[in-house]
Amino acid sequence: MRKLKTAYELVEAYRNGSLDPVEHAWRVIEEIGRWEGRVNAYITLEAPEAIIIQAEEARERYRRGEHRPLEGVLVAVKDNISTSFMPTTAASRMLEKYIPPFNATVVERLVRAGAIVVGKTNMDEFAMGSTSEFSAFGPVRNPWDLERVPGGSSGGSAACLAYGGCDLSLGSDTGGSIRLPAAYTATVGIKPTYGLVSRYGLIPYGNSLEQIGPMARSVKDAALLLEVIGGWDPRDSTSLRIDPPKLSNLEPLEPGEASLCVPREMVEGSEEPVAKVFWNLMGKLESEGFEVLEASLPEVSKALPAYYIIALAEAASNLARYDGGLYPREDVEAGDYWRHVAEARARGFGWEVKKRIVLGSYALSEGYRDEYYIAATKVRRLVRDAVLRLARKCIIASPAAPILPPRLGERITDPLLLYAMDVYTVVANLAGVPALAMPAGFSQGLPVGVQFMAYRLGEDLLVRLGLTVEEMTGLRGVAAGEG
Amino acid sequence: MKAKIGLEIHVQLSEAGSKLFCDCDSEYRKYPPNRNVCPVCLGLPGALPVPSKRALTLALAAAKAFNCKIPERIVFTRKHYFYPDLPKNYQITQFEKVGGAPVCLGGYVEFLNTDTWEWVRVGIRRVNLEEDPGRTYYEGDILTSRYALVDFNRSGVPLLEIVTEPDVRSPREARLLVEYILLTLEYIGATNPRLEGVFRVDANVSVEGGERVEVKNIGSTLDVEKALKYEIGRQTMIVERGGKVERETRHWDAARGVTKPLRYKEEEAEYLYFPDPDLPPVRVTEDLLAEASKTASRSPKAIFETVRKLGVKREIAWSIVSSPPAADRFLEAVRLGGDPQVLARMVGVDYKGELRERGLDPNDPSRWPPAKTLTELAKLVSTGEYTYDSIKGLVLPRLAENPGVEVKAVLPEKVSDIDSLVEEVLKREVKAVRDYLSGKKKALNYLVGAVMRAARGRALDPREARKRLMERLESMKEPQGEG
Numbered sequence: 001m002r003k004l005k006t007a008y009e010l011v012e013a014y015r016n017g018s019l020d021p022v023e024h025a026w027r028v029i030e031e032i033g034r035w036e037g038r039v040n041a042y043i044t045l046e047a048p049e050a051i052i053i054q055a056e057e058a059r060e061r062y063r064r065g066e067h068r069p070l071e072g073v074l075v076a077v078k079d080n081i082s083t084s085f086m087p088t089t090a091a092s093r094m095l096e097k098y099i100p101p102f103n104a105t106v107v108e109r110l111v112r113a114g115a116i117v118v119g120k121t122n123m124d125e126f127a128m129g130s131t132s133e134f135s136a137f138g139p140v141r142n143p144w145d146l147e148r149v150p151g152g153s154s155g156g157s158a159a160c161l162a163y164g165g166c167d168l169s170l171g172s173d174t175g176g177s178i179r180l181p182a183a184y185t186a187t188v189g190i191k192p193t194y195g196l197v198s199r200y201g202l203i204p205y206g207n208s209l210e211q212i213g214p215m216a217r218s219v220k221d222a223a224l225l226l227e228v229i230g231g232w233d234p235r236d237s238t239s240l241r242i243d244p245p246k247l248s249n250l251e252p253l254e255p256g257e258a259s260l261c262v263p264r265e266m267v268e269g270s271e272e273p274v275a276k277v278f279w280n281l282m283g284k285l286e287s288e289g290f291e292v293l294e295a296s297l298p299e300v301s302k303a304l305p306a307y308y309i310i311a312l313a314e315a316a317s318n319l320a321r322y323d324g325g326l327y328p329r330e331d332v333e334a335g336d337y338w339r340h341v342a343e344a345r346a347r348g349f350g351w352e353v354k355k356r357i358v359l360g361s362y363a364l365s366e367g368y369r370d371e372y373y374i375a376a377t378k379v380r381r382l383v384r385d386a387v388l389r390l391a392r393k394c395i396i397a398s399p400a401a402p403i404l405p406p407r408l409g410e411r412i413t414d415p416l417l418l419y420a421m422d423v424y425t426v427v428a429n430l431a432g433v434p435a436l437a438m439p440a441g442f443s444q445g446l447p448v449g450v451q452f453m454a455y456r457l458g459e460d461l462l463v464r465l466g467l468t469v470e471e472m473t474g475l476r477g478v479a480a481g482e483g
Numbered sequence: 484m485k486a487k488i489g490l491e492i493h494v495q496l497s498e499a500g501s502k503l504f505c506d507c508d509s510e511y512r513k514y515p516p517n518r519n520v521c522p523v524c525l526g527l528p529g530a531l532p533v534p535s536k537r538a539l540t541l542a543l544a545a546a547k548a549f550n551c552k553i554p555e556r557i558v559f560t561r562k563h564y565f566y567p568d569l570p571k572n573y574q575i576t577q578f579e580k581v582g583g584a585p586v587c588l589g590g591y592v593e594f595l596n597t598d599t600w601e602w603v604r605v606g607i608r609r610v611n612l613e614e615d616p617g618r619t620y621y622e623g624d625i626l627t628s629r630y631a632l633v634d635f636n637r638s639g640v641p642l643l644e645i646v647t648e649p650d651v652r653s654p655r656e657a658r659l660l661v662e663y664i665l666l667t668l669e670y671i672g673a674t675n676p677r678l679e680g681v682f683r684v685d686a687n688v689s690v691e692g693g694e695r696v697e698v699k700n701i702g703s704t705l706d707v708e709k710a711l712k713y714e715i716g717r718q719t720m721i722v723e724r725g726g727k728v729e730r731e732t733r734h735w736d737a738a739r740g741v742t743k744p745l746r747y748k749e750e751e752a753e754y755l756y757f758p759d760p761d762l763p764p765v766r767v768t769e770d771l772l773a774e775a776s777k778t779a780s781r782s783p784k785a786i787f788e789t790v791r792k793l794g795v796k797r798e799i800a801w802s803i804v805s806s807p808p809a810a811d812r813f814l815e816a817v818r819l820g821g822d823p824q825v826l827a828r829m830v831g832v833d834y835k836g837e838l839r840e841r842g843l844d845p846n847d848p849s850r851w852p853p854a855k856t857l858t859e860l861a862k863l864v865s866t867g868e869y870t871y872d873s874i875k876g877l878v879l880p881r882l883a884e885n886p887g888v889e890v891k892a893v894l895p896e897k898v899s900d901i902d903s904l905v906e907e908v909l910k911r912e913v914k915a916v917r918d919y920l921s922g923k924k925k926a927l928n929y930l931v932g933a934v935m936r937a938a939r940g941r942a943l944d945p946r947e948a949r950k951r952l953m954e955r956l957e958s959m960k961e962p963q964g965e966g
């Protein structure tokens with residue numbers, strides 16, 4: 001384990017002249033060179049010269065005192081977030097050569113805040129997965145243990161943080177895709193309130209569930225990044241009409257300001273080492289004077305199937321557009337329309353994606369729609385109401401994942417085992433509430449993450465609790481490798 | 484044989500200004516292929532639909548005009564089918580089941596049967612607002628073409644689907660109903676019915692003892708009548724010969740004037756409908772309804788009744804109402820003090836006739852002079868300064884050529900020396916004079932004509948010419964050479 005500068009510390013150092021953005025950019029480029037061959041966190045990397053030119057511009061801006069909030073900070077962007085200056089593949093052969101003619105709103109905001117986009121990170125194809133193994137560009141490995149997965153689907157965005165290959169990153173979270181990787185790599189990730197961050201430019205998987213969110217090596221960094229990307233976007237009808245949240249100058253939460261509660265159903269299925277680290281942290285919070293209550297959320301048992309039905313139904317619909325027409329594939333022979341479409345989809349999509357399209361179509365088809373899709377939307381309402389009720393009283397705490405990071409290949413052979421990793425995280429997506437995942441501790445040298453959920457737009461509360469927890473664990477700015 | 488007819492009328496909101504979910508132009512015809520497109524209407528991954536307020540208002544205005552029950556929330560749904568010109572391979576529409584809500588949940592329309600001058604009521608089952616797809620061009624025939632060219636300029640244009648109850652009694656009434664509905668939408672400012680391909684009709688028709696047959700692809704109001712006549716004739720013949728009319732879908736072949744069975748069997752459609760997660764339900768607010776009501780305030784029926792109350796004959800009144808700019812000019816000119824009878828003739832008969840004769844569109848507002856001009860002309864007639872015929876014969880043709888011109892500039896010079904014209908004619912037309920004097924009264928008409936011709940385009944009241952001629956001729960009859 002080693003400690004790296006957080007983005008917040010970087011900006012401080014740039015500002016007071018103790019660190020040069022160009023020097024730092026070189027250091028990150030070197031880390032990438034050292035690790036990337038083993039980790040495979042990136043699908044596309046910006047050319048070093050291009051990064052350096054931007055770092056030089058940042059240096060100029062600091063010199064002139066014209067620096068913006070993320071001036072000279074190196075940010076990695078998940079490859080399902082559209083960039084007009086780099087391919088955006090969603091880790092699929094289908095979009096291998098696709099360069100969007102527009103930037104996602106979050107990318108526009110990053111660039112306007114002075115951030116330097118280092119590259120596009122590896123992920124599960126179309127964000128469908130929990131381990132980052134289902135990528136057309138090869139699996140991502142966990143820098144803490146290269147035999148293990150970094151979690152998914154935003155595995156690349158977490159892994160590059162964990163080895164120092166970026167300062168901040170953007171992920172997307174449909175059912176835990178930011179929080180699982182954060183938990184598995186000892187990084188911090190926030191799944192924002194649904195509608196807080198624009199989805200414009202995010203290649204959709206489960207539109208009604210997902211949000212783009214910040215990933216970082218500290219809570220304060222994640223808050224800073226969320227402040228930059230959040231707030232109303234007229235291009236996204238589902239975005240909330242609110243100003244960007246103010247999150248980067250908050251104080252740690254004091255005991256008595258809020259209590260925590262742990263729903264039985266969101267911890268009892270955890271593996272022993274995970275439960276141990278989690279309860280250990282809860283004990284520390286209690287000894288600091290925080291109230292930690294036991295609670296129950298029986299609806300959680302139905303959350304996972306409801307989540308998968310809704311996500312897969314939406315995915316089947318979203319992925320219909322990839323028919324080899326507007327996104328042509330060279331390996332598809334000309335034939336009649338139907339053969340052409342079938343062949344393009346057969347060659348362009350990976351197995352997991354095909355499986356999910358079939359399941360999603362099934363859930364929406366005549367005769368099954370009521371039993372699956374409609375039933376799932378009803379369960380979703382139950383889960384949401386239960387979560388909102390509980391979140392009014394307390395911050396909901398649980399492990400971020402029920403297990404330690406699995407080894408490559410260990411989980412993907414059995415879909416039920418694979419999907420079960422999301423059991424604690426999907427709840428926040430179904431309810432639309434914000435959730436923070438951050439390091440709770442280590443077990444056998446592997447990171448264990450904790451998750452906190454709050455009421456809608458309670459990001460400030462989560463950030464303040466996160467600051468408190470970070471002080472207790474001391475796990476700020478940690479990275480894999482020798483220091 | 485008695486028939487039951489129900490219609491599905493698809494009308495583009497060509498005057499909405501923008502497409503339904505993006506800023507591209509709703510009037511796509513003027514662009515080269517694929518130049519009226521953006522990420523949203525191309526369905527690029529991550530681009531999101533934002534409903535156009537204008538299109539929603541126009542659709543709600545149509546719902547108001549058709550006396551519809553309007554839901555509290557409008558919910559868009561996705562309808563999936565693979566087709567090359569459907570870029571997302573789903574269409575955003577408003578399917579009522581699975582949680583969708585169209586702009587109209589049922590209403591009725593009363594149209595004027597101008598053969599019987601009765602108002603006829605037809606039920607409207609629903610009206611929904613949806614996206615038009617792009618267009619596919621085949622080399623030759625769809626089945627033999629080696630390739631298809633796709634143009635997305637039309638993709639996303641707002642389209643109203645108006646579904647009537649099977650209340651329509653005859654092909655003639657079907658045509659009049661479609662014309663009336665299009666006129667209603669024209670008054671709202673929603674569409675220009677004369678644009679190529681701006682509307683399309685599918686008809687369901689059955690005769691007693693037979694199944695329902697759907698006739699698709701009828702592109703003009705004349706063809707609505709022709710196709711239904713043909714189809715009812717065909718079905719009647721089958722029934723009379725003791726055969727059975729099967730339930731099927733047929734295609735209207737306008738060039739050959741026949742309906743033809745589709746060459747392939749339509750499979751049971753599986754559209755995987757579900758509410759579009761990118762589009763939150765649109766709340767139909769008081770403001771939105773008020774704006775829709777305001778937009779729908781001009782209906783053909785209301786205007787017809789206003790014109791009739793001014794004492795205008797129904798045929799002329801309908802002629803005025805059936806051209807919205809004519810109705811506007813007429814009512815305004817009456818308000819400015821013009822005589823309704825004179826104006827009705829001028830607007831509803833003669834000026835419209837002048838436009839038609841020139842092959843110009845009487846529904847194009849730019850073809851009409853300002854109301855002020857019409858009032859001036861009507862006053863000249865009412866005060867007896869000019870005859871109606873001289874305005875009709877000498878002014879209206881020049882106005883039709885140049886509607887913007889000042890009255891002064893087109894007003895014909897008046898004949899001031901009528902006596903010398905009479906003398907000139909009497910001197911020249913010796914034979915006619917002799918005929919008249921010898922008792923052939925018909926010769927007078929010839930002489931009046933000669934005087935009118937001698938006026939050479941200057942205004943001269945033929946009654947005045949006749950009067951003067953008579954006086955002179957009578958004086959010639961008086962016994963001569965007594966002294």
Ligand SMILES: [Zn+2]
Pocket residue numbers: 502505506507519520521522523524525639
């Ligand atoms: Zn567009």
